[in-house]
Amino acid sequence: MSLIISAADGEGFTPPGPADFNLPPIFEFGSGTGEFLGQAYILGITKPMVQIVVAAILVFVVFYAASRKRAMVPGKLQFVGEEAYGFVRNSLGRDIIGSHDFQRFVPYLFALFFFILVNNLMASVPGFQFPTFSRSGMVYSLAIMSWVIYNAVGIHKHGFVGYLKNQCVPSGIKGPMLLLLVPLEFMSNILVRPVTLALRLFANMFAGHLLLILFALGGEYILLHLSIAYAPVGILAWLLFIAVAFLELLIQFLQAYVFVLLNAMYIQGALADEH
Numbered sequence: 001m002s003l004i005i006s007a008a009d010g011e012g013f014t015p016p017g018p019a020d021f022n023l024p025p026i027f028e029f030g031s032g033t034g035e036f037l038g039q040a041y042i043l044g045i046t047k048p049m050v051q052i053v054v055a056a057i058l059v060f061v062v063f064y065a066a067s068r069k070r071a072m073v074p075g076k077l078q079f080v081g082e083e084a085y086g087f088v089r090n091s092l093g094r095d096i097i098g099s100h101d102f103q104r105f106v107p108y109l110f111a112l113f114f115f116i117l118v119n120n121l122m123a124s125v126p127g128f129q130f131p132t133f134s135r136s137g138m139v140y141s142l143a144i145m146s147w148v149i150y151n152a153v154g155i156h157k158h159g160f161v162g163y164l165k166n167q168c169v170p171s172g173i174k175g176p177m178l179l180l181l182v183p184l185e186f187m188s189n190i191l192v193r194p195v196t197l198a199l200r201l202f203a204n205m206f207a208g209h210l211l212l213i214l215f216a217l218g219g220e221y222i223l224l225h226l227s228i229a230y231a232p233v234g235i236l237a238w239l240l241f242i243a244v245a246f247l248e249l250l251i252q253f254l255q256a257y258v259f260v261l262l263n264a265m266y267i268q269g270a271l272a273d274e275h
Contacts (some may be wrong), residue, residue, distance in 0.1 A: 015219045016213040021134055021206070023047050051132045055118040059111065088113050088260070096264035098110050101271055105264070107147065113260040116142070116201070120252035123209055124245065131205035131252075136198065143198035146263050151190075154270030164190075168270070189269075197262055210246045215241035 025044025066081025074082060088110045093102040116133070122139050123131035133139045154163040213249040219237030222230045 013218065016217060020213060021209075023130070026050065033160060042173075047128075047130055048132045048135050048138060051119060051122050051128060051130070052138065055115055055122065055132070058118055059114045063114070085110060092257075092260050092264050096261065097268045097271070105267055107132070109260050109264060112142070112146075112263065113256055116259055117253060117256040120205065120256055121249075123205065123252065124249060131209050133201050133202040134206040134209050136202045139202040142201075143194040144257075146197060146266070147194040150263070150266040151268045153267055157271055163270070167269075193266065197259065201255050201259050205250055208244070208251055212241060212248065213242050215244060236242070 006245065009205035023046055025046050029131065063081055063084075066077045069075075070078065085106075089102075089106050092109050093106045097105060119132035119138075122128040123134075151163070154167070157163075158166055164186075168185040170181055170185065173181060207229075215237045219234045219241060222234030222237060226234075
């Protein structure tokens with residue numbers, strides 16, 4: 001598309017890219033140049049930072065209100081809250097971690113799921129329209145917290161050496177093969193997990209929003225700046241924008257689900273007696 005537009009128009013169309021995710025601060029405290037490599041920096045509050053706080057407050061307020069007046073015959077808000085809690089408790093807690101240990105992890109899994117979901121859905125909410133977790137730093141913070149939790153759980157149950165043995169030494173394998181498998185298992189189970197956990201959520205939120213920007217701005221450019229002959233292409237771009245916007249709603253839910261599902265699987269693996 002960009003080649004056609006460049007040939008038909010002197011200025012051409014500048015496609016969106018990673019720079020479109022670098023939003024300016026809403027409030028700026030100061031700026032300067034750092035000592036390391038002379039990099040310039042700005043101190044301030046950005047939109048993703050505000051969304052993180054808004055999402056946390058929203059999740060707390062909604063579910064506090066849903067549980068504040070508990071009754072045998074629940075009202076609409078209590079019913080929604082109980083169904084939401086039951087969904088996380090049963091499908092992400094009990095079914096994955098196991099009926100013996102799952103209950104103490106349900107509050108964490110529940111808060112994590114709806115915190116991620118609300119932040120993801122903000123990409124489709126007018127006024128926000130930006131996926132919080134398209135900024136990798138936000139996602140790596142969650143991944144590091146998850147890494148600390150499931151490793152701490154495993155060390156608490158098995159001890160440091162016992163936990164490393166469970167995670168790094170495959171059962172039933174002996175001899176020289178361990179020289180190859182132990183480093184691979186250590187990399188896979190201890191070091192790489194938080195990276196892949198974060199990248200999955202970050203990449204999906206980043207790529208989906210980038211597609212939306214491309215189809216929206218590309219369609220607008222074709223319809224407003226090119227000849228009428230290109231109008232069908234512009235209309236098609238806007239139709240794709242609408243289709244991708246609905247697809248993003250599904251992806252936003254699935255990515256929250258998968259992130260928490262993997263957290264539950266890692267906790268279950270840390271608690272297991274054998275690897």
